[in-house]
Amino acid sequence: MTTQQAPAIQVRGMEKSYKELRVLRGVDFEVARGSIFALLGSNGAGKTTAVKILSTLLRPDAGTARVNGFDVATQAAKVRESISLTGQFAAVDEILSGRENLVLVARLRHLAHPGKVADDLLRRFSLTEAGGRKVSTYSGGMRRRLDIAMSLIGDPPAIFLDEPTTGLDPQARIEVWQAVKELAESGTTVLLTTQYLDEAEQLADRIAILHEGRIIVNGTLAELKRLLPPAKVEYIEKQPTLEDVFLSLVGAKA
Numbered sequence: 001m002t003t004q005q006a007p008a009i010q011v012r013g014m015e016k017s018y019k020e021l022r023v024l025r026g027v028d029f030e031v032a033r034g035s036i037f038a039l040l041g042s043n044g045a046g047k048t049t050a051v052k053i054l055s056t057l058l059r060p061d062a063g064t065a066r067v068n069g070f071d072v073a074t075q076a077a078k079v080r081e082s083i084s085l086t087g088q089f090a091a092v093d094e095i096l097s098g099r100e101n102l103v104l105v106a107r108l109r110h111l112a113h114p115g116k117v118a119d120d121l122l123r124r125f126s127l128t129e130a131g132g133r134k135v136s137t138y139s140g141g142m143r144r145r146l147d148i149a150m151s152l153i154g155d156p157p158a159i160f161l162d163e164p165t166t167g168l169d170p171q172a173r174i175e176v177w178q179a180v181k182e183l184a185e186s187g188t189t190v191l192l193t194t195q196y197l198d199e200a201e202q203l204a205d206r207i208a209i210l211h212e213g214r215i216i217v218n219g220t221l222a223e224l225k226r227l228l229p230p231a232k233v234e235y236i237e238k239q240p241t242l243e244d245v246f247l248s249l250v251g252a253k254a
Contacts, residue, residue, distance in 0.1 A: 007030040008033045008158050009029075009191060010066045011029050011054070012063055014064075014065060015061045016046075016049050023213055024060070026214065027046070031206075032189075035206065036190040037192065037204060038193075038204035038206070039208055040194055040195070040207055051085070053072060054079075054160065068083070083160060084151035086148055088164075092135050097132050097134055098131045098142075098146050102121055102153065103118045109153055109154050125146070125149045125179055142175075144165070144175075148164070148179055152183075157189060159190055161180065162193050164176055164180070192204065206218065207219065225239065225245060
C-alpha cells in the first residue's frame with residue numbers, strides 16, 4: 001500500500017484509563033484521506049480522549065495510532081507538524097481584529113506573506129467584510145469560522161474538530177457545517193467529534209459510534225440505517241434516522 005493510498009488516520013486497539021476509570025477499551029478505526037469522519041457519542045464516551053491521543057496531548061496505555069503515516073507515540077513532532085486541532089471553544093484574541101488574529105498565527109509559523117495568507121482565509125470563510133473588526137464584535141458562528149481558519153494556516157493535511165458547534169445557535173451551526181464541508185472538498189481530512197446526531201448525519205462520509213469506550217458500529221449513514229428493520233409501509237413510509245440507529249444501539253437512556 002502506497003502512502004497516497006494509506007488512510008490518513010489508523011487506530012488499532014487504543015486503550016486509555018484514568019486510575020480505575022477505563023475511558024477507551026480497545027478502539028479501532030481508519031479515516032480515508034480527504035474525507036469527513038465523525039466520532040459520535042454521548043458526553044463521557046471517550047471522544048475527546050481519543051482526539052487528545054491522536055494529537056499527541058496524551059499517551060495511550062495500549063494500542064497504536066498513526067496520523068498521516070506518523071506514529072503518535074514515537075513520531076509525535078511529525079504528527080503535530082501535519083495536523084491542526086480546534087477545541088470546543090474558539091481560541092481567538094477578542095482584542096485583535098479577525099485579520100490580525102490570522103496574521104499573528106501566520107507570523108508565528110514563519111510563513112511568507114502573512115497578510116496574503118490572512119486575506120485568502122478571510123475570503124475562503126466569508127469573513128472579508130468583517131476582517132478589520134475586533135473579534136469581540138463577532139457572532140458565535142463568525143468566531144468559530146475564524147478559529148477554523150486559524151487552524152488551517154500552514155495547510156495541515158488533517159484537522160481535528162472536537163465538538164466544533166458546542167453552544168452555537170442553529171444559524172451559526174449551519175455556517176460551521178458549510179465551512180467543514182468545504183474543507184473536505186479542498187482535500188483536507190477532517191476528524192469530527194460530536195454528540196449531535198444531525199451534525200454527523202449532515203457532514204460525515206463515515207460515522208463511528210463510540211459507547212462506553214468502544215466503537216460499537218462504524219459505517220456510512222446508509223450502512224448504519226440498514227442495521228434497523230426495514231421501514232414498514234402503512235399510510236406513510238418512514239425511513240430510520242441516525243437518531244433511531246443511535247438510540248437502538250446504545251439505549252434510549254444513553
